[in-house]
Amino acid sequence: MSLSYISEILPSLFQGASLTLQLFFWTLIGSLPLGIVVSLGLTSNIKPIRWVLDFYVWLMRGTPLLLQLIFVFYGLPIIGVVFHRYDAAVFAFILNYGAYFAEIFRGGLQSIDNGQYESARVLRLSYWQTIRKIVIPQVVKIVLPSVGNEVINLVKDSSLVYVIGLGDLLRAGNVATSRDVTLVPLLLVGIIYLILVGICTYLLHKVEQRYSYYK
Amino acid sequence: MLEIKNLKKSFSGRVILDNMNVTVKDREVLSIVGPSGAGKTTLLRCITGLEKADSGEFLIDGQSFNPQGTDTSDSVIGVVFQDFNLFPHLSVFDNITLAPTMVLKKDKNEAKAEAENLLAELGLKGKGDLYPFQLSGGQKQRVAIARALAMHPKILCYDEPTSALDPNLRREVEKLILGLKQDGMTQLVVTHDMEFAKNIADDILEVSSLDKLNQK
Numbered sequence: 416m417s418l419s420y421i422s423e424i425l426p427s428l429f430q431g432a433s434l435t436l437q438l439f440f441w442t443l444i445g446s447l448p449l450g451i452v453v454s455l456g457l458t459s460n461i462k463p464i465r466w467v468l469d470f471y472v473w474l475m476r477g478t479p480l481l482l483q484l485i486f487v488f489y490g491l492p493i494i495g496v497v498f499h500r501y502d503a504a505v506f507a508f509i510l511n512y513g514a515y516f517a518e519i520f521r522g523g524l525q526s527i528d529n530g531q532y533e534s535a536r537v538l539r540l541s542y543w544q545t546i547r548k549i550v551i552p553q554v555v556k557i558v559l560p561s562v563g564n565e566v567i568n569l570v571k572d573s574s575l576v577y578v579i580g581l582g583d584l585l586r587a588g589n590v591a592t593s594r595d596v597t598l599v600p601l602l603l604v605g606i607i608y609l610i611l612v613g614i615c616t617y618l619l620h621k622v623e624q625r626y627s628y629y630k
Numbered sequence: 631m632l633e634i635k636n637l638k639k640s641f642s643g644r645v646i647l648d649n650m651n652v653t654v655k656d657r658e659v660l661s662i663v664g665p666s667g668a669g670k671t672t673l674l675r676c677i678t679g680l681e682k683a684d685s686g687e688f689l690i691d692g693q694s695f696n697p698q699g700t701d702t703s704d705s706v707i708g709v710v711f712q713d714f715n716l717f718p719h720l721s722v723f724d725n726i727t728l729a730p731t732m733v734l735k736k737d738k739n740e741a742k743a744e745a746e747n748l749l750a751e752l753g754l755k756g757k758g759d760l761y762p763f764q765l766s767g768g769q770k771q772r773v774a775i776a777r778a779l780a781m782h783p784k785i786l787c788y789d790e791p792t793s794a795l796d797p798n799l800r801r802e803v804e805k806l807i808l809g810l811k812q813d814g815m816t817q818l819v820v821t822h823d824m825e826f827a828k829n830i831a832d833d834i835l836e837v838s839s840l841d842k843l844n845q846k
Contacts, residue, residue, distance in 0.1 A: 530715035537678055537709040538729035538781060539700065548728060552719045629718050630763040 424591045424600050431587030432607055438504055438573045438583070443566065445509035450516025455546070457521045468517070475514030481575050483507045488579040504576045512569060519561045523554035556626040563619040570611050584608070631656050632677075632706075632785050632816065637686035639669075639676055646672045650686070652835060654785060659807060659817045661827035664837035670820045673837065674789055677818070678709045690784055705733075708783030712790045714774040716762040722749070723758040726777045734781070741780070748776040751813075752806075767795045768802055775806070779815075786810065788819045792826055804829050 456468045475483070488503040498506060527550055535545040574585035582590075588604035637650040646669040654660040664670050675681040677688070679697030688695055690706045697707065717725050726748065727741040736744075749758055752772040762770055771791065778786055791807075792800050800823075807817060807830045821827050827834055 528715070530711060530713060531717065533680055534709075534711065534715040534717070536680065537707070538777070539705055539733045540729060541700075544732050548732065549717055556719070629761045 420595075420597075420599065421603065424595075425603070427587045427591065428584060428600065428603055428607060431582055431584035432611070434501075434576075434582060435570070435573045435584045436611075438501075438508060438576065439569055441505045442508040442512055442569060442573075445505070446512035446516055447562075449509060449513035450520050451551070453513060453517035454520030454524055457517060458524050472514045472517060475511050476518070480507070480511050480572060481578055483511055484575060484579055500576075500579050500581050503579060504581055508569070508573070512565065515565055516562065519558050519565070520554060522561075523558040524550065526557055527553055559619070559623050559626065563616075563623075566619065567612050567615055570615060571608060631689075631691055632818070633687075633689040633692075634677065635687040635689070637673070637676060638684045639672055639681065639686075640684060647676070647683075647837075650837075652677075654816055654818050655832070656816050657811060657814050658832040659811055659819060659830050661831035661834045662818065662820045662837060663822065663824055663827045663834060666822060668837045670822075670837050671789060674787055674818075674820045678707050678787055679704075705781065706784040708778030708781060708786045710771065710774045710778055710786065710788045710791060713794055714762075714770045716770055716773055716777070718762050721759050721761055722754070722765070722773050725762070725773060726780050729777070730780050745776065745780060748779055749773075752776055768799050771795065771803070772806070775810075785816045785818055788817070788821075790821055791819060792821065792823055800826055 453468055453471070456464045457472070459465060484504060484507045487507040488498060488500060491498065491503075531549055531553070532545060535549050540548070574583055576583050577586045577589075584607060585604055588600040591600035592598060632652070632654040634650065634652040637647055637652070638645070639647040650673065652660070652662075652673070662670050662673060672681060676683040676686070677697060679699075682698060688697055695704045695706055697704070717728070720728065723742060723745055726745040727736075727738070730736040730741040730744070731738055746758065749755055752775060754769060754772055754776070757765070757769065757773075762773070765773065771794075775786070788807075791803050795803065804826065807819065811817060819827070819830060
């Protein structure tokens with residue numbers, strides 16, 4: 416395991432890690448708001464909305480993400496929807512993670528005491544004012560640990576994009592391993608994942624601390 | 631003066647309130663007493679708009695209003711809940727100023743100055759930056775009162791104001807309510823505690839269970 420070999424393969428690993436990170440950020444930017452909106456729909460009184468969203472969550476949680484990636488990239492072109500590899504990956508990840516986040520937020524929404532809504536109502540706050548100022552801030556605190564779990568999963572799930580031919584961190588390591596017949600690249604891949612997850616864990620901890628100002 | 635005429639409310643066929651008439655005169659305290667299950671809280675929830683009455687008329691100073699309405703002219707009732715229902719993630723100041731700034735579109739500084747006055751009047755000077763979890767039960771209740779008063783209601787309603795508190799705080803609540811009465815507040819207090827009701831009220835309304843009527 417010479418240092419020169421490591422420095423030789425690191426650039427390609429970093430390139431893979433960069434794709435992993437991009438996918439990670441775009442997925443979070445898309446799926447967190449999607450999850451919030453879907454969770455509001457899942458807890459609404461309008462039945463058709465609930466049916467549609469229940470079906471969506473069932474579909475997303477009921478099939479492997481790997482399969483969803485394949486369907487978005489190879490399947491959707493059949494009905495005329497063509498994505499680039501990278502866009503297909505982002506699209507599939509946002510839909511998939513949006514469903515998981517929606518279920519987490521639904522749990523958070525349902526744990527808000529009805530008294531909070533009643534208080535807001537007698538103070539004449541509108542529905543959206545109540546959601547924005549009273550409900551969401553409290554839900555965020557409740558769901559942070561579960562969201563953190565999903566965020567960390569996402570770092571590693573991103574490796575599934577190899578199936579549609581994208582070069583992420585794990586694939587970069589795989590390529591080097593089979594070319595040079597050594598496990599060193601995969602060892603480095605493991606270390607890079609650990610560092611990424613370590614950073615996520617640290618940041619999530621900081622966010623949780625920010626919300627610990629009240630009980 | 632608040633008048634409620636011929637109020638009727640039933641839940642899935644079971645009549646809870648029938649032909650109910652309530653009058654609260656200006657600057658007076660009306661206590662509503664009765665055994666649990668008699669419909670005291672239901673009556674309060676109809677007045678505060680949290681339940682829709684089947685029928686009945688609501689008048690404030692002779693003018694009809696809709697407790698469930700969202701018009702500013704319908705905004706006549708302030709509520710102090712049994713468990714206070716303060717917003718745990720907001721400071722005492724923000725609890726009090728949230729609705730005045732968002733609903734009445736009041737200027738932030740103006741709302742805060744008003745909140746400071748309310749807190750001082752209620753013996754909570756300097757507590758504005760604390761969070762609800764840092765307050766005692768009695769203090770929480772006074773914050774809930776301040777929060778309701780900040781919306782300038784014509785009537786302040788309480789649901790069982792003594793039940794979430796230490797028994798020896800009952801005297802404090804009595805003083806508080808009588809103090810607000812002296813300041814000119816019209817108040818309606820639902821309680822199961824007859825002695826408490828007698829100590830604070832100008833008038834007592836007894837609600838009795840309608841179960842006999844239902845059995846007919």
